Amino acid sequence: MRADRQVEGADGPGADEHAVIWQCLHVLMLRHPRDQLALAQIGLLWKPIGMTSDATPVGGDPRRLLADARDLARRVRLTQRVTWLPLLVLALVTFGAIPVYRYGHVVSDCHPVDGGEVCEVWFQTVTFYWLAAVLLAYVVIAYGYLRVTRARGVDARVLPYAVAGAALVGLGFAFAAVWIRLNPLTHPEEPSAFAQVLFRLLDPPGAIGLALLVLAWLERHVALLLFTLGYLTVVLVPINFGWGAHWGPHTWFIPQLVINGGVLLLGSAGFALTQRLRRPR
Amino acid sequence: MTGAADIPEPDETESPHPVTGLDDLVHQRVRLGILTIAHEARRVEFGYLRTQLELTAGNLSQHLSVLETAGLVQVEKGYAGRRARTWITLTPAGHAALAEEIGRLKLLIARVETTDHG
Incomplete structure (x- = not known):
């Protein structure tokens, strides 16, 4: 009526x-x-x-009705957030990559150059690890997210995030495969700065960050957006304190993986604490 | 029922006042709250609605019954383990009604502010 x-x-x-x-x-x-x-x-x-x-x-009163509706929507969004979960799972996946990098590469076609030798290093096991681990991680995240939010009485907006995350990792590997086929490198040539940034962005750690941007947008979560921008900065502009510079071909990747995983783990702890304090009862 | 996008610009001389388009069914604090929460949550549990809206179970049931009869929400009963749970989902008509109500409220506020400054 x-x-x-x-x-x-x-x-x-x-x-x-x-x-x-x-x-x-x-x-x-x-x-x-x-x-x-x-x-x-x-x-x-x-x-x-x-x-x-x-x-x-x-x-x-229209103003009051609208303000009430906005407040309720905000409270539902707070209830829907389980931000610590994806960050924790992805941190574990990142740390899990360390032994795979260490033992999962194959060195071949070594030839001597001035002051040393140059070898081809194949990371097929690493590629397989990232694909499998990240896909499994997003399944775990989607399941866990829905389980936690449904226990709280609402549904979550996590599926688009999980799909985007898995798709980005697949896209990153496809891009790298095509790029390497089209632009074969010969020592001492290095990819251009633009290509290096692009590779880092589409590498699994970068793709994890891009997917987190999707989650921040889905949940209208400003704090997660800021955190993700910080994480992407660490991924794109690697922190280098000189660690691992002379560690040899088996350990050079460890510092960056530790830093990436550490940032995700710290973020997870921070969001868990904040959301525990702020979530409406 | 027209969509929020079809609402005419505020014009006191020609267009009907936005109040005339308000739907009693939705233009009510509790029911608007139910629709807002169900829209934002996709699917919401009875207990969560009761807590957020600070209602008794009987009162909330009455409002849900009105909305369900009007075809704006769908009520689904199920179990989580041994515990019975009731889930509420917005129907397409519910989404449209909510969008229209929010549009009308914004237009009404805009009309009030225009009149105030004019």
Whole structure:
């Protein structure tokens, strides 16, 4: 039932008369916009001559209704957040890559150059690890996320994130394979700076960051957005304190993986603590 | 029921006042709250709604019954282990009604502010 129909169906004075009074009250309401209860009070005044209190109940002021709706939506979003879970799982996946890099590469075709030798190093096991581990991680994240939020009484917006995350990792490997095929490198040539940034962005740690941007957008989560931008900065502009510079071909990757995983782990702990304190009961 | 995008620009002389388009069913604090939460949560559990809206179970049931009869929400009963749980989902008509109500409220506020400054 709409407000105009209520006027038509009112008893007592004629419908036309009601319509006129109704319009006058609209003008009155519009003349007092700062009065937060103006609509409700007028709504109650109408009750004896045919209006129901349902149409404009106490607290039915549009500003207040809209503010209430926004507040409820914000509270639901807070309830839906389980940000610590993806960060924790992805940190574990990153740390898990360390032994795979260490023992999962094959060195071949070594030939001597000035002051040493150059070898081809194949990371097929590493590629397989990242694909399998990241896909499994997103399944675990989606399942865990839904389980936690459903226990809280709401559904989560995690599936687009999980799909985007898995797709980005696959896309990254596909891009790298095509790039290497089209642009074979010969020592001492190095990829351009742009190509290096692109590779880092589409490498699994970079793809993890890009997917976290999707999650931040889905959850309208500013803190996660800022955290992810920081994480991506660490991934794209590797921190180098000189560690691992002379560690040899078996350990040079360890510092960066430790830093990436450490940032994710710290983020997980931080969000877990914050959300524990802030989540509405 | 027209969509929020179809709402005319505020014009006191020609267009109907936004209040005339308000739907009693939705223009009510609790029911608007139910629709808002169900929209944001995709699917919401009865107990969560009751807590957030600070209602008794009986009161919430009455409001849900009104919305379900109007085809704005779908109520689904199930079990989580041994515990019975009731889930509420917004129907397409519910999404449209919510969008229209929010649109009307914004238009009403805009109309009030225009009148105030004018």
